[in-house]
Amino acid sequence: MAEALVLDSEALNAIANPSTRSVLAQRARAILSIAYDRRALVRVPAPVLGEVCSGPRFDAAINRVLNGRGILVEPLTQQIAERAGALLSEARMSSRNAVDAFVVATALEFDSAIIATGDPDDIKRLVARHAKVRVFPI
Numbered sequence: 001m002a003e004a005l006v007l008d009s010e011a012l013n014a015i016a017n018p019s020t021r022s023v024l025a026q027r028a029r030a031i032l033s034i035a036y037d038r039r040a041l042v043r044v045p046a047p048v049l050g051e052v053c054s055g056p057r058f059d060a061a062i063n064r065v066l067n068g069r070g071i072l073v074e075p076l077t078q079q080i081a082e083r084a085g086a087l088l089s090e091a092r093m094s095s096r097n098a099v100d101a102f103v104v105a106t107a108l109e110f111d112s113a114i115i116a117t118g119d120p121d122d123i124k125r126l127v128a129r130h131a132k133v134r135v136f137p138i
Helices: 009-016 022-037 046-052 060-066 078-090 095-107 120-127
Strands: 003-007 041-045 071-074 112-117 133-137
Touching (some): 003 022, 009 060, 022 133, 095 112, 095 120
Parallel strands (some): 003 041, 041 071
16 A cells, blocks of 8 residues: 555644644644655544544634645544454453554555654553554654
């Protein structure tokens, strides 16, 4: 397949709302710029939207990002959901970390991936056995 940058909730929020998350936004935009330079795919797993979307009145900034330059929402498939469950089990984590597991399971769909995350500790636990996925803390 291809190389990908996968954005978690905090990374997507930082890109969408740079004025309220200035340092995080700078780091997220830096990794996004590198991804574009490398022609990597940029993806947001669908479950991330469940964490960042609050309804039509509040979602304009998120929608601007998703309707902009090549950031696509990656659908939640049965394969990704099952892989996420296995990742949680391997890492001995509860379903409270399900969205993080969906992010990692999505990243595993690609030949190589970087996850931009505001939650590097949990993501690192989930990717521990998967060298093709790297973690970029924002």
